[in-house]
Amino acid sequence: MRIAIGADEAGYTLKEIIKSYLGDKGVECEDFGPSDGNEQIDYPDVGFAVAEQIMQGRFDRGILVCGTGIGMTITADKVPGIRAALCHDTYSAERARKSNNAQVLTMGARVIGPELAKHVVQAWLDAEFDGGASERKVQKIMEGEQRLNQSRGPQSENSCS
Template identity: 75%
Template sequence: MKIAIGADEAGFTLKECIKAFLQDQQADVTDFGLMDGTQAIDYPDVGFAVAEEIAKGKFERGILICGTGIGMTITADKVPGIRAALCHDTYSAERAVRSNNAQVLTMGARVIGSELAKHIVRAWLDATFDQGNSARKVQKIMDGERRHHATDGYQPETNSCSLPQNQKG
């Protein structure tokens, strides 16, 4: 299986552990993250790089790691066709694939340890998509995604990170 992996500096150590684990399992792993834990990189840069390559069909699955896993999940899920799942337990990792056909697993290096992360990765890799009712629901997600990404003149607010006027200060 071809797997893309990446992390920001907060997830570097866990990424290296998971990368070694995958290589021991004979997975074909390509690293999109930092090669040195002393550097800094913004998680969206790594998250988009991995998710876009998966969306193009160059990799079957991807693993993204940051401090909490939340930023990487949000980033990867912005790429059309990608379903990223934040998992900090094996049951969720299995269900992410079986029920949602998630191609990207995200984890938080500040939330879980390396041994649990390995078990989560194994559960996620071993799972297969159930089809049936799950396929119908995933298709609805994909259809909704196409509707929302259609060229309709929508432009996101440019200053979307500011607080509403009554919440400032």
């Protein structure tokens, strides 16, 4: 399994801990930044880079870390075909894979501690999509995404007049 990993400066330290954890487990991963904790990097830049790599099939899954995990989740979910899940507990991480086939795990470095983050990563790595009734629902998500992307015209501002 190949993992793409990235963070903004708020998630740098936790990203490094997770990267080390993955290496100790023999999981191949590539770091999409930042290269140090002082490098200012906007989470959308990293979130899009990682999610696009997965969309293109270069990596199997991705892990993204920012301060809360929310910005990375929103960003990665904008990439067609990507399902990113914000998880701060092992049950949600397991279900993100088993029920939603989420290819991207996001976490907030200001929300979760390093030891729990390792357990969350492991639960997510160990889980596989089990289809069943969830397969129909994930297929509906993918079809809806495709339909919306095809019908999108020029973007306009909505007003409440």
